[in-house]
Amino acid sequence: MTRYVRRDGRMWIRIFPDVPVSTEPAEVRMGKGKGSPEFWMARVKPGRIVFELDGVSADLSRAAFELGAAKLPMRTRFVARIGEG
Secondary structure, eight states: OTTTTTTOSEEEEOOOOOEEEEOOOTTOOSOSOOOOEEEEEOOOOTTOOOEEEESSOHHHHHHHHHHHHTTSSSOOOOOOOOSOO
């Protein structure tokens, strides 16, 4: 999305991975703790704004978000706040 708007605008990612996911290695006996964190994840509830873009026109931002939405594994919706300020 930032390449599509040619770095003119500013983009924010509104979610942060704050939940650690830990796993035990394969073929380890039971007990002896939980295991070390393997990766971090974020719980995203329906209706949450994930990306925010400022400084470009609404048409350009809609086209950029359509390109970005094609890469996400969920249904997305474009929300615009026009005339604010």
